[in-house]
Amino acid sequence: MNNNVKAVRAYRRNLSIALGLILLVFVLIPVFVKSPYVLNVFVLIFYMSTLSMAWNLLGGMTGQNSLGHAAYMGLGAYASCLLITKAGANPWLSAIFAMVVVGLVAGVIFYPCFILRGPYFTLVSIAFGEAMRQFIINSSFFGRASGVGLPFGKDSWLDFRFASKVPYYYVGLVMLLGIYLLMKKIERSRMGYALRTIREDEDAAAAIGINPTRYKVMAVVVSAMVAALVGFFYASYIRYIDPELMTQAKSTESVLPAVVGGAAYVEGPLVGGLIMIPLSEFLRARFSAMLPGINMLMYAVVLITVIRFRPTGILGWYMRSKVKEFIDVKLLKKPPVEVFEAVELEKNRGKGA
């Protein structure tokens, strides 16, 4: 084993240790932080970042900007709640049911509109979200404008029902990590490559044998299913849902972490969520009592500043920054590119290629 291989292994080990430490911090937070308010902010970060990752599969990876993700989340929440309250189903089973139903609805609705190109998808997604909200407001089966509540009772894992925020914290964290790994897997799969080529040039994708419509439908179905999972989590956590969950403003909120964090990266929504959600909560807690609405104004200023000066998001900036260089080279001891290439070459030679 030569020095190059050793250097690459050492770097990979350092990277795993660093990521492990970050994860450990998140695992230990509820042990030391007892304030329900702070824990609530973390739960909010977890599910909003997950929702934003769902958006990013379409908006970031495929280049199809959806402005209706609150609708998938809302439909998932309703599907789960109604199955629990009307059919007495187990909440965990209701989650699977909600994902399947919402995935099917999204596939059926968007298949015809993906044959068209350009902004039509965005327009249909807005209309879809509002149509679903109006439908629920006017349907007594869905509880009209007064919404649906989930029963309270004693703590139970089977019923996914707790008085404390700690279990939701951990379930939310697991959901976030699971969906992150899924997105990472999709990015590196054939589907991920197909989606990226579609984002860049649909004609060229078709010329090399990729069916753009098929892959866009696959992306919207997966994205809607993840949003429905978030809806289930939200409903079980808040234990009450109403059509307000599906407003246009909520759809926009699902876009922000991805765009601020960096939509070109799977990690973008995580970074964006970790920064924007505490900021939004802080501004609300600190300033909204002084002058109603001032917190939203300040939030908007931050947003406009980021988008104006860092259009590729925080990660887009980080990837080319001195900070990354410092962390990579000094802290993680990342070897230069040539070393990776040499190792890669060695490995391929071993295969006889």
Place this chain on the structure above:
Amino acid sequence: MLKVEGLRAGYGAINILWDISFEVREGEVVAILGSNGAGKTTMVRAVTGMVRPSAGSVNFNGEELAKKSSRYILDKGIVQVPEGRQIFTEMTVLENLEMGAFNKPTREVFARNLETAYGRFPKLKERAKQAAGTLSGGEQQMLAVARALIGMPRLLILDEPSLGLAPNIVDDILDVASSMARNDGIAVLLVEQDITKALACADRGYVIENGRIALQGAAGELATNEHVKKAYLGI
């Protein structure tokens, strides 16, 4: 090898191709000529399944492909270099080439085909890790051709390779195309506006006007044809 008969196609209610018939034989370079709007690109899209023909037949080695999907047609060995290059600018050169082997039959022999493509275009090997959008126009066109070669064409369709390129680079690309036809037995269908260059490289040619084949013949004959001279060469 490829025999197209009575091909008719268009977009929605608008018909572009009325009656297109032509033939490409093994190891041959065939030029399809015509001015802007004559229907050349629509013809390419109809042959490769990106536009569904409303009538006619596309026969490839005895198999009817007129109603097949573009993926199926690609797997049979009809690979195109689309008009305007259409490479994936934000992906690296290597990733672009990998995308040429997206479908199964070509994926398994990707490593070997990659070496062949690098052999033809050594510049691309040097730039493998670079984003494709940072290549020059000529290099991008080479990348588009190399990506098509990775797809193991039996018939390679080049749609306006001269578009926006310096004349000497066009020559390089046409040289590669004709050497593939002569040495590797790949048939080449060259769709061009630049009639002089196309006829210099092709064996035979067809002239499309208003969605119909107006003229056909050996390249030398077409180059001296009075109508072609008047209408396309301005002499």
